[in-house]
Amino acid sequence: MILPTRAIAAARCIPEIFTNAGLFGVQTVSISTNVVTNWTVDAPPGTVGSDPSGHTAGIDFCNVSVATSHPGWGDQINTEVWLPLENWNHRLQMSGGGGLVTGLLIPQMNMALSDYYAVVSTDGGHYQDDPSTWALAGPGNVNLYNLLDFSSLALYEAAIIGKSVVNDFYSAPPEFSYFVGCSTGGRQGLMFAQRYPDVFDGILAAAPALRFNFAIITGFYPLIMLLEEGIFPRQCELDALVQMAVRQCDPLDGVTDGIISAPELCEFDPYAFLGTPVPCGNTEVNLTYAAVLGVLTTWNPALGFPTEFWPGLGTGSPVFGLLNTTCQSVLGECDGVPFAPLEQWAQYFLKKDPRYDWHSLTVEELYSFLSSPENKLYESFIATNDPDLSGFRDAGGKMITWHGLADQYIPPNISRAYYDSVTELDSNVVDFYRYFQAPGVNHCGGGNGPYPLGLGLASLVAWVENGTPPDVLQAVSPPGPEGFEYQRPICKYPYRAEYKGQGNLTQSENWECR
Numbered sequence: 001m002i003l004p005t006r007a008i009a010a011a012r013c014i015p016e017i018f019t020n021a022g023l024f025g026v027q028t029v030s031i032s033t034n035v036v037t038n039w040t041v042d043a044p045p046g047t048v049g050s051d052p053s054g055h056t057a058g059i060d061f062c063n064v065s066v067a068t069s070h071p072g073w074g075d076q077i078n079t080e081v082w083l084p085l086e087n088w089n090h091r092l093q094m095s096g097g098g099g100l101v102t103g104l105l106i107p108q109m110n111m112a113l114s115d116y117y118a119v120v121s122t123d124g125g126h127y128q129d130d131p132s133t134w135a136l137a138g139p140g141n142v143n144l145y146n147l148l149d150f151s152s153l154a155l156y157e158a159a160i161i162g163k164s165v166v167n168d169f170y171s172a173p174p175e176f177s178y179f180v181g182c183s184t185g186g187r188q189g190l191m192f193a194q195r196y197p198d199v200f201d202g203i204l205a206a207a208p209a210l211r212f213n214f215a216i217i218t219g220f221y222p223l224i225m226l227l228e229e230g231i232f233p234r235q236c237e238l239d240a241l242v243q244m245a246v247r248q249c250d251p252l253d254g255v256t257d258g259i260i261s262a263p264e265l266c267e268f269d270p271y272a273f274l275g276t277p278v279p280c281g282n283t284e285v286n287l288t289y290a291a292v293l294g295v296l297t298t299w300n301p302a303l304g305f306p307t308e309f310w311p312g313l314g315t316g317s318p319v320f321g322l323l324n325t326t327c328q329s330v331l332g333e334c335d336g337v338p339f340a341p342l343e344q345w346a347q348y349f350l351k352k353d354p355r356y357d358w359h360s361l362t363v364e365e366l367y368s369f370l371s372s373p374e375n376k377l378y379e380s381f382i383a384t385n386d387p388d389l390s391g392f393r394d395a396g397g398k399m400i401t402w403h404g405l406a407d408q409y410i411p412p413n414i415s416r417a418y419y420d421s422v423t424e425l426d427s428n429v430v431d432f433y434r435y436f437q438a439p440g441v442n443h444c445g446g447g448n449g450p451y452p453l454g455l456g457l458a459s460l461v462a463w464v465e466n467g468t469p470p471d472v473l474q475a476v477s478p479p480g481p482e483g484f485e486y487q488r489p490i491c492k493y494p495y496r497a498e499y500k501g502q503g504n505l506t507q508s509e510n511w512e513c514r
Helices: 006-011 106-114 144-170 184-195 212-218 221-229 235-253 290-297 340-350 363-370 373-382 390-394 412-425 456-464
Strands: 027-039 058-068 077-084 093-096 119-121 136-138 176-182 202-206 276-278 283-286 324-327 336-337 398-404 431-438 472-476 487-491 498-499 512-514
Touching: 027 363, 058 106, 058 136, 058 144, 077 106, 077 144, 093 106, 106 176, 119 144, 144 184, 144 340, 144 373, 184 202, 184 324, 184 336, 184 390, 184 398, 202 456, 202 498, 212 363, 212 373, 221 290, 221 336, 221 363, 235 276, 235 290, 235 324, 283 498, 340 373, 363 373, 363 456, 398 412, 398 456, 412 431, 431 487, 456 472, 487 498, 487 512
Parallel strands: 093 119, 093 176, 176 202, 202 398, 398 431
Antiparallel strands: 027 058, 058 077, 077 119, 276 283, 324 336, 472 487, 498 512
16 A cells, blocks of 8 residues: 655645544544654653663644534533644554543553554544543532443444545545553553454553442542551652562572562561661651551562452552552651542542541441442442453453552553453463563653553554564663663563572573573
């Protein structure tokens, strides 16, 4: 296929070209277009894309904005499709969201565009991460239409719209279609594999919030445990205990590099450091029982409850995501600070009252809510823990999930348990779905460990288009002033990378999967 020249492509960037964007049962409110020139954005390093620095060169593209609604629902969904005017790679990539945002995250879309993908993403009916604008239909009533849009339906419709817009613009469909997302975006990827298995050829679902209606409730567990004890530590104490755990368990893999490769083997006892002075601002404080209880509660499974209630982040993981605190002064009284999506879900979906104060929650209430009829209803909308991927397999799809073992928000054990459950149903799961664990990597990137960046997507593309399944994902550390500090393979589960015993530690070829 011969693509149009830039001038011809720009001339086609008009609403009248896009005549097939409609869907049955969906009203097209408007279609608008504009030509964007010299689009140059510096995305955060580590944003999904092939350029790990996060820099995107100037690109010209046609931005197609499609507004749709479902008659009788009172919603309006905004979908954008970005179409490179030159050098289109004949692929479509859908970009996912994060937290309570469905999508239209510019850095992620920008990185896809930098590889000359046609890009589609949607706001799912709301752009804000604050659910006050969409969660409730009225006092005490969840807007289930909007929840369905956010959970799955708007995403599916956006994918179909994206393919139609690509076909109208280039006079040819995409040869391959991919979904890329992390966290909420990872959940969305699994949702497509489970509910709409024939939409995408390849899915990269990183650090997925796959038990969303569970995880967004049970993530409160560490904070509520300390609330019930009536004690909150200083953040500097928690950070000090994390650093102590890393120092003790880092050498277990034979290399001292600031990374715990196997958190399950780390037998760090924070009680041994109770009363130890640690730096805190311009002074020192002694480690308190509150800090010890805080890290143990965050790292380990909940005592007295099924493991799935709270499996723990794993020893040595940062705790500031789910156990954040603020204090009146270094030596003053402290209080907990919830991760915003957890607090918002409790207000709008658990209590259906935006004025609700999380300080009234109890651990027993969290646990009982999980089995409530309301949560069962939410599960039918948003959960993505169905292990039956036979539809995706039979459609020829390929999927990769990677999860950082130092995730500060979502326990990596959840991803591992899900993959194990898929394996129990299909012993040949590696033929179409592979899972990778990234030691030392925080949620969706960051931390001391190297992470796959856009190289994970490159591995997925090679699998889909060339039939080359990945046994490793090549990973690099976050860029420093002089470039990337080290490289390392991320191994296919259940293997992990081990140093060969000789050669430069910073080079991937001196590591192997065992």
